[in-house]
Amino acid sequence: MTRRLLILDDDADFAVSTSRALALEGVECRIAPDGASALALLEAEPIEVVLIDIRLRDEDGTELAARLSTLHPGLVMVIMTAYASVDSAIAALKAGAYDYLRKPFFLDELMQALERCFQLVELRAAKARAERELALMRQIEATSRLAAGLSHDFKNMLAVIRANLAVIAERLPAQDGLAPYAGDALDAAMTAGDLVTRLMGFARQPTQSPDPADLRQPVGNAVSMLARTLCQGMRIECDLPDRPLLAPVDPVQIETAVVNLLINARDATKGRGPVRVRLRHIWRGSDYARLTVEDEGPGFDAVVLDHAPEPLFTTKPGGTGLGLPMIQQLALVSGGDFHIGNSEGGGARVVLDLPCLRPDSTAQP
Numbered sequence: 001m002t003r004r005l006l007i008l009d010d011d012a013d014f015a016v017s018t019s020r021a022l023a024l025e026g027v028e029c030r031i032a033p034d035g036a037s038a039l040a041l042l043e044a045e046p047i048e049v050v051l052i053d054i055r056l057r058d059e060d061g062t063e064l065a066a067r068l069s070t071l072h073p074g075l076v077m078v079i080m081t082a083y084a085s086v087d088s089a090i091a092a093l094k095a096g097a098y099d100y101l102r103k104p105f106f107l108d109e110l111m112q113a114l115e116r117c118f119q120l121v122e123l124r125a126a127k128a129r130a131e132r133e134l135a136l137m138r139q140i141e142a143t144s145r146l147a148a149g150l151s152h153d154f155k156n157m158l159a160v161i162r163a164n165l166a167v168i169a170e171r172l173p174a175q176d177g178l179a180p181y182a183g184d185a186l187d188a189a190m191t192a193g194d195l196v197t198r199l200m201g202f203a204r205q206p207t208q209s210p211d212p213a214d215l216r217q218p219v220g221n222a223v224s225m226l227a228r229t230l231c232q233g234m235r236i237e238c239d240l241p242d243r244p245l246l247a248p249v250d251p252v253q254i255e256t257a258v259v260n261l262l263i264n265a266r267d268a269t270k271g272r273g274p275v276r277v278r279l280r281h282i283w284r285g286s287d288y289a290r291l292t293v294e295d296e297g298p299g300f301d302a303v304v305l306d307h308a309p310e311p312l313f314t315t316k317p318g319g320t321g322l323g324l325p326m327i328q329q330l331a332l333v334s335g336g337d338f339h340i341g342n343s344e345g346g347g348a349r350v351v352l353d354l355p356c357l358r359p360d361s362t363a364q365p
Contacts, residue, residue, distance in 0.1 A: 008052045019031060215247055278294075292349065298347075337353045
């Protein structure tokens with residue numbers, strides 16, 4: 001996470017020297033001499049922490065802090081002053097300041113205060129992510145219940161419809177004017193059957209954790225299958241580890257996930273590619289398998305990034321809106337993470353992290 005700080009001080013020498021010292025500590029600083037400049041920077045860049053001098057040349061720092069707090073409620077502010085008093089400290093806290101520093105101060109004092117501020121920012125971000133994931137889980141659960149309730153009966157009715165349409169299509173003479181209509185109806189029934197199958201898979205929750213499976217096999221299978229069928233005109237680069245990478249997940253779900261991601265990449269690049277598929281072991285406090293799929297298409301816009309993991313959300317005319325939610329569900333149920341974003345080059349970048357066994361401790365399957 002990039003740590004950004006806005007230094008709001010009309011003393012240019014102090015602001016510049018402080019920003020240079022903080023840059024050595026990994027803090028990216030912006031400088032504003034007044035409130036108008038500060039507001040412009042806050043609108044232009046994602047800045048979470050502000051260091052404000054309580055006495056500016058033409059403005060009162062406390063009043064400005066209150067205004068910034070109103071306009072940007074999530075802002076974490078530290079007010080500093082060379083004229084410290086109990087009253088000014090109380091006024092700073094009432095204005096929405098998170099901390100208070102007395103000038104002059106040492107760099108380590110400033111860093112301690114800023115560390116508390118950035119920790120607060122990180123905690124808020126983690127809380128927001130957890131709330132989004134909880135809301136998404138509730139959506140997935142509601143969709144799963146709906147799917148479970150409808151899929152079984154609907155599939156039985158579809159089986160009768162498909163059987164009757166197949167008989168009609170077979171017995172109609174090829175030159176009969178109704179033959180194309182019967183064929184279209186049969187195709188539609190088969191597509192509906194496929195959708196019901198996917199809904200049933202979405203609704204089905206595993207009763208117990210599957211045995212650890214080598215993820216290289218389902219990933220490689222999916223890439224090979226699509227390279228010679230639906231993604232024939234694309235260049236798919238598949239980078240798999242040399243050693244087995246075992247994770248307690250259903251290999252079929254992994255293969256389905258890769259198929260969905262590659263089809264999305266094909267649609268985004270209009271079938272021209274290239275697409276990079278990479279599977280690696282990573283350490284995130286424990287062992288995880290990271291599957292990354294990147295393309296060189298237009299990437300995701302802000303609306304899609306917000307809603308893509310939601311069940312039934314789709315931007316494709318014939319899409320079902322179940323592909324990415326299925327992968328999200330797999331990640332959440334397995335204790336992993338699923339991130340959708342854009343790569344530095346501008347294309348889409350999708351990352352699936354799943355808990356796995358340490359490669360050094362696994363035997364050859």
